[in-house]
Amino acid sequence: MIISIASGKGGTGKTTVAVNLALVVEGKVRLLDCDVEEPNSGIFLDVHECKAEENTALVPEINNDACTACAKCSEFCRYNALATLATTVLVFPELCHSCGGCGLVCPENAISEVLRRIGVIEYGKSKNLEFFQGRLDIGNTMAPPLIRSVKRKIVDDALSIIDSPPGSSCPMIAATADADYVVLVTEPTPFGLHDLKLAVETIEVLELKHGVIINRAGERDEMIEDYCKEKNIPVLAKIQDDRRIAEAYSRGRTIINSYPEYIPLFKGLLERIMEEAGGIR
Amino acid sequence: MIIAITAQGEALESEVDSRFGRANQFIIFNTDDGNYTVEDNKQNLNSDQGAGIQSAEKIVKSGAQVLLTGHCGPKAFKVLQAAGVEVIVDVTGKIMDAINKYKAGELKAVDKPDVEGHWG
Numbered sequence: 087m088i089i090s091i092a093s094g095k096g097g098t099g100k101t102t103v104a105v106n107l108a109l110v111v112e113g114k115v116r117l118l119d120c121d122v123e124e125p126n127s128g129i130f131l132d133v134h135e136c137k138a139e140e141n142t143a144l145v146p147e148i149n150n151d152a153c154t155a156c157a158k159c160s161e162f163c164r165y166n167a168l169a170t171l172a173t174t175v176l177v178f179p180e181l182c183h184s185c186g187g188c189g190l191v192c193p194e195n196a197i198s199e200v201l202r203r204i205g206v207i208e209y210g211k212s213k214n215l216e217f218f219q220g221r222l223d224i225g226n227t228m229a230p231p232l233i234r235s236v237k238r239k240i241v242d243d244a245l246s247i248i249d250s251p252p253g254s255s256c257p258m259i260a261a262t263a264d265a266d267y268v269v270l271v272t273e274p275t276p277f278g279l280h281d282l283k284l285a286v287e288t289i290e291v292l293e294l295k296h297g298v299i300i301n302r303a304g305e306r307d308e309m310i311e312d313y314c315k316e317k318n319i320p321v322l323a324k325i326q327d328d329r330r331i332a333e334a335y336s337r338g339r340t341i342i343n344s345y346p347e348y349i350p351l352f353k354g355l356l357e358r359i360m361e362e363a364g365g366i367r
Numbered sequence: 368m369i370i371a372i373t374a375q376g377e378a379l380e381s382e383v384d385s386r387f388g389r390a391n392q393f394i395i396f397n398t399d400d401g402n403y404t405v406e407d408n409k410q411n412l413n414s415d416q417g418a419g420i421q422s423a424e425k426i427v428k429s430g431a432q433v434l435l436t437g438h439c440g441p442k443a444f445k446v447l448q449a450a451g452v453e454v455i456v457d458v459t460g461k462i463m464d465a466i467n468k469y470k471a472g473e474l475k476a477v478d479k480p481d482v483e484g485h486w487g
Contacts, residue, residue: 160424166417169424169446176449178442181417227416 088246089359090265092289094281096252098271099301099325103355104249105130106341108215110352114244115215120233120261121251122205122220129338133210133217141220142201143231145179146188152196159188159197184231205232207239216244230260237261254281254288262289267363268296269322274306279313286317297322297362299355320362323355370396370469371431371452372462377405379463385437388419394462395429398470419443426452435465435474444480456481 091104101119105127108117119127146159146168157170167181168188179202189197205222220236222229229251237260240246250261262268268289272282282298289296296319300310303324314321325331325341334344341348373390375382384390393406406425411418419439423446426434433453447454453476458465468474 164415166414166420169420171424171427171446171450174449176420176446178417178420181420181442 087360087363088240088248088265088267089363090248090250090262090268090294091271092250092258092262092268092285093252093271094254094283094285095272095277098252098273098278099299100252100271101127101130101249102301102325102331102335102341103269103271103299104247106348106352107356108247109340109342110349110356111214111245111247113214116239116241116244116246117215117217117249118236118239118246119217119219119249120236120257121249122222122229122232122236122257123251125219125221125249127249128208128210128217128219130340131210131212131215131217133212133215136208136210138206138208140203141205141207141232141235143182143184143204143228144186144199145182145184145202146177146197147200148175148177149196149198150174152194154194154196156193158191158193162187162191180226180228183228204228207232207236209239229257233257233260254284258285259288259292262294263292265294267359268294269299269359270296271299271301272310273302274300274304274308274310276309279309282310283313286319295363297359300324302327320358322358322362323351325351368398368433369429369431370398370466371426371429371434372396372458372465373434373436374405374462379403379466380461383435383437383458383460383462383465385459387434387436387439387443388422390422390436393422393426393429395431396462396466398466417442420446423447423450423452433469433476435469438482439477439480440482441480441484 091100093100108115119125155173160168160170165181165183167178169176204226208219210217218239220232251257270285272278298321304327372394373384374394375384375391389412392408396403411421420442423443427450435455435458439454455474
C-alpha cells in the first residue's frame with residue numbers, strides 16, 4: 087500500500103502530515119522523502135544505522151567517429167539536451183531526462199548510454215520505521231529519475247508513505263504516480279485553493295484516489311470545503327491553526343511527540359485513508 | 368558575411384531583443400548584398416528548457432559568423448563557440464544601427480557568457 091502526500095502549493099504541511107502519519111503506524115512502515123530538491127522529513131526523525139548510496143541516470147554519449155551530424159537525435163529530444171553542429175553533436179547531460187530516445191532514433195548507432203551521478207539516496211531506521219530520502223546533487227534539475235529510484239525502496243510488506251514535492255509538474259507526478267491513495271494537503275487561503283485545484287486536475291488525469299487535508303484550519307475553511315463538495319472529494323481531516331505546531335516544527339519536532347493530544351487525529355486520519363483507499367469512491 | 372541579430376520585430380528598424388534563447392525572432396543579415404531573412408523563434412519561446420541551446424543551433428544553421436544580442440548564457444555560448452560563431456553581447460538600439468556599429472568595428476566579441484545559466 088502506497089500513500090502519497092502531495093499538495094499544489096508549497097508549505098502547506100506535506101512533511102508535517104507525512105512524518106506524523108508515519109509515526110502513528112503500528113506495523114512496518116517506510117517513509118520516503120521524494121522532495122529530492124529539498125528533502126526535510128529526516129529533520130523530524132531520530133534515525134540510526136544511516137547509509138547512503140549513489141544514484142545515477144543514463145545519459146547519451148556521442149561516438150564522433152560514427153556520428154554524421156544528421157540531427158535526428160537533437161530533433162527528437164524535446165528537452166533540448168542535444169545540439170547538432172556541422173560535424174558533431176553537443177550533449178548537455180544536465181538537461182537529459184534519460185528517456186533513451188536519442189539512441190533509438192540514431193541511424194548510425196553513434197549514441198551509447200553512460201551513467202552520470204545525479205544524487206544520493208540516504209537511509210535510516212527508527213524502530214518500525216524505515217526512512218529513505220533522495221537528495222539531488224546541486225546543479226542538477228532532473229528530479230524524476232531520482233524520485234523513481236527512491237520509489238524502488240517500496241516493498242510489499244510495509245506501508246509506504248511518500249512525501250511528494252510541491253507543485254503539479256513532473257516531480258510531483260513521479261512521486262504520486264502508482265500510489266494507492268493521494269492525500270492533498272492544503273490551507274484555507276486563496277493560494278491554497280488555487281493550487282489545490284491544479285493538483286486535483288493532475289491527480290484526476292492520473293486516475294488516482296484522493297482526499298484533502300485542511301491544514302491551519304480556522305474560519306475560512308469553507309472555501310476549501312465548498313470546492314471539495316462540488317468535486318465530491320472527501321475532506322479527510324482538519325489540522326487546526328495552532329501556533330504550538332509551528333513552534334514545534336521550527337525546532338525540528340513532530341506534532342505527536344510534542345503534543346500527544348494530536349495522536350488520535352493522525353490515527354483517525356490513517357484509518358480514514360485506509361477506508362477510502364480500499365473502498366470505491 | 369552573415370550576421371545574426373536577436374530582434375523584437377521583423378524590420379531593420381525594430382529593436383534588438385536583449386534575450387537570446389527566448390528572443391522574439393532572429394534577423395539573419397547578409398552584409399554582402401544587404402538582404403535579410405527573419406527566423407521565427409516561437410518554438411523556443413515556448414520550450415520548457417534548453418531554449419538557448421536550440422536558438423544557438425538555429426544561428427549555427429543559418430550560417431551566421433557573428434551574433435549580436437543582449438545577453439548570452441553558458442549553454443548557448445558553448446554551442447556558438449563550438450561552431451565558431453562570434454558572440455557580441457550588450458547590444459541595444461535598432462537592428463540597423465547595431466549592424467552599422469559592428470561593421471564600423473565598434474563592437475567587440477566576448478570570450479565567455481555574460482550571464483549565469485538558468486532553468487526553465
